Amino acid sequence: MKDTYILGIESSCDETSVSIVKNGTEEIATVISSQIDIHKDFGGVVPEIASREHVKNVTMVLEECMEKANMKIEDVDAIALTYGPGLIGSLLIGLETAKTLSFVYNKPLIPVHHIAGHIYANSLVKKLEFPLLAVVVSGGHTELIEMEKHYSFKKLGGTLDDAIGECYDKVARVIGLEYPGGPKIDKMATIGKKTYNLPVPLKDDSYNFSFSGLKSAVINLAHNEKQRGEEIRNEDLAASFQSVAVEAIITKVKKAIIDKNIKNVIVAGGVAANNGLRNAMSELSKELNFDLSIPPMKYCTDNATMIAAAGYYAYLDGRRADMTLNSKSQDELK
Ligand code: KG4
Ligand code: ZN
Numbered sequence: 001m002k003d004t005y006i007l008g009i010e011s012s013c014d015e016t017s018v019s020i021v022k023n024g025t026e027e028i029a030t031v032i033s034s035q036i037d038i039h040k041d042f043g044g045v046v047p048e049i050a051s052r053e054h055v056k057n058v059t060m061v062l063e064e065c066m067e068k069a070n071m072k073i074e075d076v077d078a079i080a081l082t083y084g085p086g087l088i089g090s091l092l093i094g095l096e097t098a099k100t101l102s103f104v105y106n107k108p109l110i111p112v113h114h115i116a117g118h119i120y121a122n123s124l125v126k127k128l129e130f131p132l133l134a135v136v137v138s139g140g141h142t143e144l145i146e147m148e149k150h151y152s153f154k155k156l157g158g159t160l161d162d163a164i165g166e167c168y169d170k171v172a173r174v175i176g177l178e179y180p181g182g183p184k185i186d187k188m189a190t191i192g193k194k195t196y197n198l199p200v201p202l203k204d205d206s207y208n209f210s211f212s213g214l215k216s217a218v219i220n221l222a223h224n225e226k227q228r229g230e231e232i233r234n235e236d237l238a239a240s241f242q243s244v245a246v247e248a249i250i251t252k253v254k255k256a257i258i259d260k261n262i263k264n265v266i267v268a269g270g271v272a273a274n275n276g277l278r279n280a281m282s283e284l285s286k287e288l289n290f291d292l293s294i295p296p297m298k299y300c301t302d303n304a305t306m307i308a309a310a311g312y313y314a315y316l317d318g319r320r321a322d323m324t325l326n327s328k329s330q331d332e333l334k
Contacts, residue, residue, distance in 0.1 A: 006315060007076040007101070009062075010073035010084025010310025011094030012114050013139070014038075014045045016057040017304035018065040019177045020076060024312030025123055029069035030305045033057045040178045045171070051089030054241060058097050065304075073105050080110040080311020082117060083321070084328030085140065099323055111321045113333045114302075116153070117139055118268035120310035121299035122135045129291065133262045135253055135276065138269030139165035139180075142209045142249070144256050145333065151317040156206025156256055164245060165271045167211040171218045171241050175234045186274050189242035192235030195220060198244045200251075207252050214244060246276045257288055266293045273300040 003022055019030035027114040039045045066091075081098035082092055102109040104124065114275040118141075119134045133156075134145040143158040162170075167180055172181015198217050218241055225232050257265065267281055272294055285292035291329045299306060
């Protein structure tokens with residue numbers, strides 16, 4: 001069978017990235033330009049600055065990727081892009097770039113949901129086996145998704161308020177860590193002890209999550225300690241928070257796996273880089289005897305490799321967009 005090359009473009013937040021992936025599984029070349037250093041002075045991503053940086057970077061990133069792949073745009077079969085969800089101004093830069101390439105080179109335009117990208121980061125590591133449960137944990141999403149076949153997504157549950165990554169970043173801010181705080185909390189948690197008592201959120205019978213109560217509990221705790229003139233032990237707070245946050249995820253994942261007798265589980269999204277979660281998922285896979293896939297660190301955070309990989313399966317599924325395609329800051333994964 002003829003090989004299929006998909007060019008992917010990702011610009012939903014603060015990474016401008018272009019990648020070429022062969023047959024949905026083999027990375028040919030990827031270039032990522034991250035804006036973290038620009039946004040960290042502001043304690044988070046500033047949407048207006050992010051869009052301007054994407055405008056500045058996208059052409060260079062595209063050219064560098066083509067050079068790295070030693071390919072021309074004529075050689076690719078389709079152009080895939082993140083159409084949403086994300087920051088609207090940022091998304092639009094990737095959208096316009098993809099539309100222009102699609103129009104000028106007469107290539108199909110494939111719209112990819114950002115979370116489908118995170119899920120398909122796993123197909124760069126191993127062949128996906130169905131039915132599977134995707135545990136999506138990122139800065140904007142916390143969802144359990146069941147897939148019976150390629151490019152078919154059924155949401156079992158999700159967060160009722162904050163996403164887990166967002167909660168990590170806010171807790172990090174409370175203890176004075178720079179954006180993005182998630183990886184820093186993860187590191188501190190390995191040094192600290194679980195000495196602070198924090199509530200495990202949403203212990204109910206659903207597949208949903210809630211992180212705003214946990215976030216408030218950490219903020220209140222820090223505030224109360226300060227008022228009493230006590231120093232917060234940051235490492236211990238990180239360890240206590242991480243243990244509760246991971247337990248909240250694992251409890252619902254376990255319930256879904258048992259209820260639905262699931263044999264294949266993948267973890268997806270920026271928080272899939274979390275060591276506490278990776279260890280807990282791997283323990284759970286031994287306990288419940290399921291096959292587990294967690295992408296390596298480089299595919300966990302935002303990149304266009306995962307968009308090109310998902311784009312391949314969207315292409316096989318017949319998904320196409322025309323020049324009326326627009327970016328969406330929010331959209332359900334379908
Ligand atoms: O998937 P992603 O790039 O964002 C969305 O698509 O929404 O994930 C970014 C999020 C940030 O909130 C970041 O703090 C978090 O993932 N993150 C982590 C870790 N690495 C990244 N959170 C906890 N532990 C980590 N090791
Ligand atoms: Zn992401």
